[in-house]
Amino acid sequence: MNPSVDIQVQGENKSYSSGITPGDILQDLGIGNGREIVAADFNGHSIDLSTPLTESGSLDFIAVRSPRGLDILRHSTAHVMAQAVKELFPDAKVTIGPAIEDGFYYDFDTSRPFTPEDLEKIETRMQEIVKGRLPFRRFVLPRDEATRFFQEKNETYKVELIRDINEAELSLYTQGDFTDLCRGPHIPDSGFIKGFKLTKVAGAYWRGDERNPMLQRIYGTAFPSKDELKGYLRLLEEAKKRDHRKIGRELDLFSIVDDVGPGLVIWHPKGAMLRYLIEDFERVEHIKRGYQLVQGPQILKRELWEKSGHFDNYRDNMYFTTVDEIDYGIKPMNCLAHMMIYRSKIRSYRDLPLRFFELGTVHRHEKSGVLHGLLRVRQFTQDDAHILCTPEQLNDEILGIINFVRDVMGMFGFEYTMELSTRPEKSIGTDEDWERATNALESTLKQLQVNYEINEGDGAFYGPKIDIKLKDALSRSWQCATIQCDFTLPDRFDLTYVDSDGQRKRPVMIHRVVLGAIERFIGVLIEHYAGAFPLWLSPVQAIIMTITDRQHAYAEEVAQKLKDRGVRLEADLRNEKIGFKIREARNQKIPYMIVIGDKEMETGTIAVRKRGEDQTKTYSFEEFIAQFRDEVDKRV
Structure with missing residues (x-):
């Protein structure tokens, strides 16, 4: 007789035989219709419904219509697509195929680009695989065996991925004759896929590096039902009509031409007027809220970028030039000049907070593969501000920024969500400063009683941030406003103020934008209003x-x-x-x-x-x- 395990599920403690699966428990409880639950969480780890439970713990089910459930469904659909591609194009090599917002993609190394006719064939084969209800089966191999397994299949990209995984054993999944390297979890079988569509093909460099081979990336999407898929495809058609590049041409707003260079925008008279109206609005609104207008140079000495940490942490995104045998960095951000203004004279606690605002044009070395109309460019203008305040003033300043964002987004008719992004692996500053900065942002969000998500490891290299993502008329999400809390750069640049006790102390710096990049915001506005501006x-x-x-x-x-x-x-x-x-x-x-x-x-x-x-x-x-x-x- 198998030993028993105690499982906490649906708010109850139940005893089962060791080795029972979440799928068995699902049937025992009689919840769902057998196709609404796609995976489970057990003791904080996501697992397949077929995973044997050999220890006691807490079990939660993952519904297909939850955000995580949709990701699992879409990632599984990517595996089905890869299976279909390998059957139809045996020489194609598979690389990676993650779920992404609104869908999935899979990258393949092929001898020729995929055509629209190829996509139709792949979709047809996928439909057959879906009808076959092929089970997704997980198994584990030691890394050496996993390496030999993929070497024998000539899947060189999988072998390269295994070299970068620091684990003794690796997880693989099989459905039908197709096996892929994957952590999982996955849907129980391919029949869970009810509505899917392959949407486009694009080129993509292996691992996003232009020095690596160009791959063929097939994009698609999947939904729990055909009706939901149809609704999404209708939105895609509407999005095509609203494409800011198409409307920008029709309304004669802007152009981006090869003769000038990729990612560099030429503003025509009507587009320049639109920019002027937005920028003029911003200046007025900032002055009303106690901001002072400032302006910094386009290039600053390299040694300043080294001091700030940008050279070590951000130089791949920067442009550099040499003048009179001195190296300069073309600014990707505006914060350095604002700190120089603060440092230009002795500051008292009575002077704080100081709010410096600049419509600052910056340059960032974006890879050509990610450039996209106004939404991703190499030169853009930010509605950038830096607030220097005492630690005691920090909470009120963050509150003021959030209320500013609320006012502006409401005026443009945008809904929005908030994320708290925490310390990334590549960062500067002490643990204490990061904790203080993160607590300041999170306590303000809690004070406002707003819903927010934690985005682990996605903060700026100098501090955590609140990202505010707006939703447009088609419910698409766009990153625009951000609030970054920084205890580190004031220390690096020796920024001080004289406190009421006569002692010199460090101010806190808040980096923030409300609209973000003006170019990107105009692109979003064009699509939000479909060109019919207020x-x-x-x-x-x-x-x-x-x-x-x-x-x-x-x-x-x-x-x-x-x-x-x-x-x-x-x-x-x-x-x-x-x-x-x-x-x-x-x-x-x-x-x-x-x-x-x-x-x-x-x-x-x-x-x-x-x-x-x-x-x-x-x-x-x-x-x-x-x-x-x-x-x-x-x-x-």
Whole structure:
């Protein structure tokens, strides 16, 4: 008779025979329908439903519709895709295939790129594997045996991965004739996959290094049901229509051309106006909140970057140049110049907090494979601020930043979530300082009673941070605002203030952005609004158009009066049909179309059609201006 194990599950303590599996317990409890639970947590470790339990402990089930359950489903689907690829393209070598946000990918080394027709064949074979309900079976091999196993299959990338794993035994998974190196857990069998779709193919360097071979990356997604998949695919279609690169061309906002260089944005007049409006708004809002405008140089001596720790921890993302035989770093961040301003004279506790704000243009050496329109570029401008305060003021300053972010995100119509990112492996500073900084951020989040997640090891190299991720109109998540708490750089740069007792003490520095990179934020805004910006942000707020040539003089008179009252206006006085002019204005997503005909000219009025409406209303000039100004002032 097997010895028994005590399992705490569903709030109860139950006794089972040793070797029972989570799947057996699931059946015993009669919960779920057998296809809603995909894995389990046992004593804090994720395991398959088929794992024998040989010790007592706490068991929790992982539902397929939970974030972790979806990751497991999608990672398992990546294995099924790899199986299909190997069956159809036996010479292809497999590398890695993780779950990612909204889906999964798998990288393959192939003799030729995959085609759309190849994806169709792979999907068809995957459907057959899914229907076969092939079990996912885990087994363990000593590292030497695992190495020989993959060497015999000529899977050289798996052999390389094994060399980097510092474990005596390695976990492998098999479904059908396909075996992969994997920690797991996985779904019980391929039949759990209900709705999936391969979405695209892209190139990717092995391990993200341009010196390594170029691989073929197949992207896909999977959902617990076909209806959920259909809903997601509809969102993808909508996202294509909202792609900021497409809309940017159509609205003539910006361009990125090879002749200039990848990741470098050229702003056209309308795009530059959009930037100006956002940056002007930011300056006004920061001044209202007690920030002082500052500006630092684009290049600073290398020795400063060495002192700050950027040279050791961030130089792969930096550009360097030499002037008069002195090495300089082109700034990837604005914090150094702000510390130089603080250090320019003796500071008293009465001076603090000091809030320095700069719309600072920075340069970062992003790899060409990750560049993406405005969302990832090599030169961008941050709404960057650094707050230097006493430790006693730290909590209030963090609160003030979060409230600032809330106000701004609410105005733009964004929902958002928060993450607390902790110390990374590559970092500077003492354990004590990191603990103080992390506690300061976390205590503020708790004080606000907001929900947040812990993002282990993803802090900046000099301090932990709160990342605020906004959600756009399609519920996609974007990283913009961040709040970083830093006890380390003030120490490295010997920043001090004279306290009330006459002693010199160290200030704390908060690094923060609200919108983040202006380029990235504009890209997100374009997709969020689908190019139909609110009136206060629209580069062109109104267009005046005539029905015939007879109204030109009156239209020009009205246009000048509108410009004098601050309306950003275009005029379409071409000899074209009014329907054609209206369609063009609608495609340009201009908020107001002002139509001038004989009737308007005779009565001294204007006919106005608002974006998204089919009806034209007649206004006196002053009535329209009053409505217009009210909408602008409210930032609707």
